[in-house]
Amino acid sequence: STGLMAGKRGLIMGLANDKSIAWGIAKTLADHGAELAFSYQGEALKKRVEPLAASLGKPRLYECDVASEDSMDALFAWLEAEWGTIDFVVHAIGFSDKNELRGRYVETSRANFLMSMDISVYSFTAVCQRASKIMTKGGSLLTLTYYGAEKVMPHYNVMGLCKAALEASVKYIAEDLGKDGIRVNAISAGPIKTLAASGIGDFRYIMKWNELNSPLRRNVTQEEVGKAALYLISDLGSGTTGENLHVDAGYHVVGMKAVDAPDI
Ligand code: NAD
Numbered sequence: 001s002t003g004l005m006a007g008k009r010g011l012i013m014g015l016a017n018d019k020s021i022a023w024g025i026a027k028t029l030a031d032h033g034a035e036l037a038f039s040y041q042g043e044a045l046k047k048r049v050e051p052l053a054a055s056l057g058k059p060r061l062y063e064c065d066v067a068s069e070d071s072m073d074a075l076f077a078w079l080e081a082e083w084g085t086i087d088f089v090v091h092a093i094g095f096s097d098k099n100e101l102r103g104r105y106v107e108t109s110r111a112n113f114l115m116s117m118d119i120s121v122y123s124f125t126a127v128c129q130r131a132s133k134i135m136t137k138g139g140s141l142l143t144l145t146y147y148g149a150e151k152v153m154p155h156y157n158v159m160g161l162c163k164a165a166l167e168a169s170v171k172y173i174a175e176d177l178g179k180d181g182i183r184v185n186a187i188s189a190g191p192i193k194t195l196a197a198s199g200i201g202d203f204r205y206i207m208k209w210n211e212l213n214s215p216l217r218r219n220v221t222q223e224e225v226g227k228a229a230l231y232l233i234s235d236l237g238s239g240t241t242g243e244n245l246h247v248d249a250g251y252h253v254v255g256m257k258a259v260d261a262p263d264i
Contacts, residue, residue, distance in 0.1 A: 001032050009085075024221065029233065086131065094163075105157040140185070145188045148163055192225070
């Protein structure tokens, strides 16, 4: 531990279980001295999330469905009552009907398109709106994205469009809040086996492909995403905003891996 996050308080959104990317980030931030609060979706998750939160300090948990304005208002009112001000928020939330995360994108329904955009894109803007009002000493806002925003990946479909819009919103919000000393960034994580990822068609094959074709020839871990989050959230990242930091074993730079070329 470095004490890099000593005296800093923040909210972690999107913890479902100990495989969640939110958990890799929470552990790292707590290790370096941060005080954490957690929001989780639905009372059913509480019994799983509570012991995890308790293992990192005084458990502060609040139920919040990001699809509801009232629920978001209540979450930030609770945070303000608890702490007055906050220093950071981690948004590790995305959702789409898994029946539309396979097959052809072109078949996507209007209803699922709108729902996916609402939960996976708008919710980050809704978080930034509210969080910035209680970040009186500046702050750092972080979301999670994926390479399927930049290039076509099999089965990612409507989530690819969502992540593209999310990445654009990071840039717009970075400009809006920069004057107040609030930084806004994304981490583009390589494929990691989590609850959300298991809804994506052929996910095991996508992980294998990344392992075989990324420059580091392996996949990344929740802890590696946590270390990058520590950089972006702590003072180490004080000069960085509007950024999309790839933590993907370098996969995004590869056009084609070198192989022994066949005679053609
Ligand atoms: P996860 O299933 O552990 O986390 C997803 C979280 O979103 C869950 O905690 C779930 O409760 C929450 N959520 C969904 N709908 C919600 C709602 N309406 N209100 C509140 N919370 C809601 O999976 P994860 O892979 O850790 O996902 C975290 C983020 O990382 C997502 O944005 C995901 O797209 C992104 N990401 C994941 C990968 C990967 O391979 N796992 C790669 C790149 C980016």
